[in-house]
Amino acid sequence: MIARSGNTLYYSVFRGEQVVLLPQEIALDVVGVGAVEPGEVEPFRRQLGGAVPLGTKRSVIDLEAVGARVALGNGLALEAVATNWGVAFRWLSALVGEVEVRSERFGLQPRPGAELFYGYGNGAWEGDPFQQSWESPHQRSEMQGIESGRLIYLPVTLVQPGCALAVTEAELRDYPGLNLRRADAAAGALEAMQARWPLAQDGSSRRYSRVTQRADYLVRTAGTRAFPWRVVMMAGDLGELYANDLVLALSEPAAGDFAWVRPGQVAWDWWNHWGLEGTPFPAGVNTETYCAYIDFAADFGVEYVILDEGWAQDLDVTKIVPEIDLPAILAHVKTRGVGIILWSSWQQLIGRQEEIFAHYAKLGVCGFKIDFFDRDDAEIARFLYHTAAVAARLHLVLDYHGIHKPTGLARTFPNVLSYEGVFGLEQVKWTGPEMDFVTNDLRIAFTRLLAGSADYTPGAMRNAPRATYRADYHRPMSMGTRCRQAALFLVYDSAIRMLCDAPSAYRREPDFTRLLAACPTTFDETRAVVPEDPDRGLLVFRRRGREVWVAGLAGAQGARFTFSPPWLEAGSDYLLTLAADAPTSDAVATDYTFSSRPFHPSEALTLPCAPGGGFLLRLAPAGDGGDGGC
Numbered sequence: 001m002i003a004r005s006g007n008t009l010y011y012s013v014f015r016g017e018q019v020v021l022l023p024q025e026i027a028l029d030v031v032g033v034g035a036v037e038p039g040e041v042e043p044f045r046r047q048l049g050g051a052v053p054l055g056t057k058r059s060v061i062d063l064e065a066v067g068a069r070v071a072l073g074n075g076l077a078l079e080a081v082a083t084n085w086g087v088a089f090r091w092l093s094a095l096v097g098e099v100e101v102r103s104e105r106f107g108l109q110p111r112p113g114a115e116l117f118y119g120y121g122n123g124a125w126e127g128d129p130f131q132q133s134w135e136s137p138h139q140r141s142e143m144q145g146i147e148s149g150r151l152i153y154l155p156v157t158l159v160q161p162g163c164a165l166a167v168t169e170a171e172l173r174d175y176p177g178l179n180l181r182r183a184d185a186a187a188g189a190l191e192a193m194q195a196r197w198p199l200a201q202d203g204s205s206r207r208y209s210r211v212t213q214r215a216d217y218l219v220r221t222a223g224t225r226a227f228p229w230r231v232v233m234m235a236g237d238l239g240e241l242y243a244n245d246l247v248l249a250l251s252e253p254a255a256g257d258f259a260w261v262r263p264g265q266v267a268w269d270w271w272n273h274w275g276l277e278g279t280p281f282p283a284g285v286n287t288e289t290y291c292a293y294i295d296f297a298a299d300f301g302v303e304y305v306i307l308d309e310g311w312a313q314d315l316d317v318t319k320i321v322p323e324i325d326l327p328a329i330l331a332h333v334k335t336r337g338v339g340i341i342l343w344s345s346w347q348q349l350i351g352r353q354e355e356i357f358a359h360y361a362k363l364g365v366c367g368f369k370i371d372f373f374d375r376d377d378a379e380i381a382r383f384l385y386h387t388a389a390v391a392a393r394l395h396l397v398l399d400y401h402g403i404h405k406p407t408g409l410a411r412t413f414p415n416v417l418s419y420e421g422v423f424g425l426e427q428v429k430w431t432g433p434e435m436d437f438v439t440n441d442l443r444i445a446f447t448r449l450l451a452g453s454a455d456y457t458p459g460a461m462r463n464a465p466r467a468t469y470r471a472d473y474h475r476p477m478s479m480g481t482r483c484r485q486a487a488l489f490l491v492y493d494s495a496i497r498m499l500c501d502a503p504s505a506y507r508r509e510p511d512f513t514r515l516l517a518a519c520p521t522t523f524d525e526t527r528a529v530v531p532e533d534p535d536r537g538l539l540v541f542r543r544r545g546r547e548v549w550v551a552g553l554a555g556a557q558g559a560r561f562t563f564s565p566p567w568l569e570a571g572s573d574y575l576l577t578l579a580a581d582a583p584t585s586d587a588v589a590t591d592y593t594f595s596s597r598p599f600h601p602s603e604a605l606t607l608p609c610a611p612g613g614g615f616l617l618r619l620a621p622a623g624d625g626g627d628g629g630c
Contacts, residue, residue: 024107037073095223177376251408264303296503367397480612487614
């Protein structure tokens, strides 16, 4: 609900008759724009969604919105919509020429007793909290438990009796990202924080472009435009919220042909430190190593191989280290049917996207992983859309890293396959057992994932319970069981998914690896079940065509899941393939059971999981190509 008191506008949110977010002031401060004088309210109905190319939760969004628009008498207007997935509002402008936006006012005030799940900013460069990588663990507390003054990034999820909701944004174009903070220890609400426009920068590192001076305004932008949606996703519980796609529904659909975009898995080098074993050549950043990754990818049906940081001399993507023969690598992938993705820092691409992308597209490269944005000001938003458009024209896929959460760009440019902005598996390389990865893995599912794809990079083949887990940069391991890693392949949305471990480790366990490699990255339908205490577990169901996939993720105490898989055809026979925790997995986390058998749709399943454990299950119609090795 939008209300007015004098010249001040407020929003509040209801679910049915129950208020779930208390009134907070909203305003957009644009230079030269006068006081609010609202005109007549214009109601409307709108169909949101349609086909979602490469949808990670669903292939079609069918969502009706009822809404209203009101002109404010000063060249601005306010538009609000309500749907079965939640509500949203945005500012509209019909001003002439370029305008200067000085600030935006927005707040978040839950009902007393609501529990919040949120992530603090994970650092600041030279005291600027908007220069960070947007990846930190998720906290859980009521409002009084939130530290004052600290940046909190979106989405923020709230749970209260009969309702779960999450606050985020969509259509972030030419505008800074929205963050929140608790102003002081007495505040009962969170207020907006946004980065101001960068006036001066230092890009001498070739890795970052650091802002050294900011303006006193957010952005100078087109006077006629729509500003980002302020989104409140709502559901009856966290399981229902997990499947919410309101950010994509509100985003502009793709125009043109994106049928060339290929989602899928990636054989990744950096996490495992180019950790091939038993080779007749020294493993590392060299042609022989990458040809071995390519052969692994081809043998197991993995779509891509990435050349992560190290292939470009001194990070300069126009120069290749002498150990890499890129033409030979690209010739090899052609014979094996695998694609190559190259890593680059974003600083190296500023103003050079056309030149660099065209050069490597002509050579046969399939895409770029672009890293170390470490900002969310309006210049970054501008870069993300422009770069996606350039890449789309040249038929290149993108993976944005060192970046804030997604805001629906993948709907407009489906060649943007994933974002980082998550406390992912790379953290185990330097973070010890003081970090509870098991619990945080669960919280990611109903916080960060609500914004869109998250490049978490699962698939560790060295695994340990918390008691014996340790950080190791060169030979990293995961906390929790082997089958927890398998479950994360299904639980975490990402149209492109990195297999983080070394090909030699995967080859030693071919049946397990084929199950991972067969797990789709895009789906037709998604459902989830979350227990009353969300730190205890999560059960996810996904359908891709006639196949049904199921994953269970246990908390630190273990879990027991009993379920009947949905969407199965009553008259069909299925083949069940299952990787699950073994009775010994709580102590020996690499232990698991692997089985394949006929399955009838009338069966119910009960699967126990070890502490920090999980399972991954595939149900393929018999005769559709499903076999024990997938």
